[in-house]
Amino acid sequence: MPNITFSNSDYKQKTVYAVAGSHTESILKIAKANKIPVDFSCEDGECGTCLIKVTRLSDKGPMGGPLTEKETKVLKELGKVSKKEIEQMAVDDLPTQWRLACQIIVRDEDILVEY
Numbered sequence: 205m206p207n208i209t210f211s212n213s214d215y216k217q218k219t220v221y222a223v224a225g226s227h228t229e230s231i232l233k234i235a236k237a238n239k240i241p242v243d244f245s246c247e248d249g250e251c252g253t254c255l256i257k258v259t260r261l262s263d264k265g266p267m268g269g270p271l272t273e274k275e276t277k278v279l280k281e282l283g284k285v286s287k288k289e290i291e292q293m294a295v296d297d298l299p300t301q302w303r304l305a306c307q308i309i310v311r312d313e314d315i316l317v318e319y
Contacts, residue, residue, distance in 0.1 A: 207314045209261070210240045222310050231256065231268075231317055232305035242319045247306045249274035252282050254305035254319075261314040269309040271299050278304060 208231070209219040220238045222229075232254055235242040245253040249272055258268060271279070271293065279285045284302035285293075293299055305319065 206262070206310055206312055208234060208310065209314075209316045210235060210238075210242070211316060211318050212241075215241065228309065230306050231258075231303070231308050231310060234310065235305060235317075235319075240319075242305050242317075244306060249278060249304050249307045252278045252304065255282065255284070256303055256305045256308075257301050257318040258303050258308065259301060259316040259318070261316055268299055268303060268311060268315070270297070271303075272307050275304045275307040 206222050207219050208222055209217060211217045218238070218240060220234065220240075222234055232242055232244055232247065242256065243253050245251045247254075276285070276290055279300065279302055280287070280290065285300050289300060305317070
């Protein structure tokens with residue numbers, strides 16, 4: 205399972221080990237379990253409050269699970285992805301670095317989460 209490093213200029217950087225079974229949990233759920241103060245509101249992928257920037261730190265496949273329909277809609281509304289980028293992501297299976305913490309499911313890879 206991966207190491208997830210959470211980074212924010214207002215808090216000390218913290219790396220957590222996503223334990224077995226966490227590949228079914230969102231970044232937000234992992235952050236909350238480790239008392240990492242990622243902002244959130246609806247927890248359902250509709251408000252955009254939990255917007256994060258994710259950077260892959262390992263060379264293992266695509267970063268995180270695919271974008272959900274809700275996540276795609278909100279990221280587009282926030283101006284973080286364009287229609288063209290959405291179409292290209294579907295072809296390449298490479299999601300954008302901008303994600304919603306309540307929607308992204310961690311794969312077996314080390315990542316940096318900026319919130």
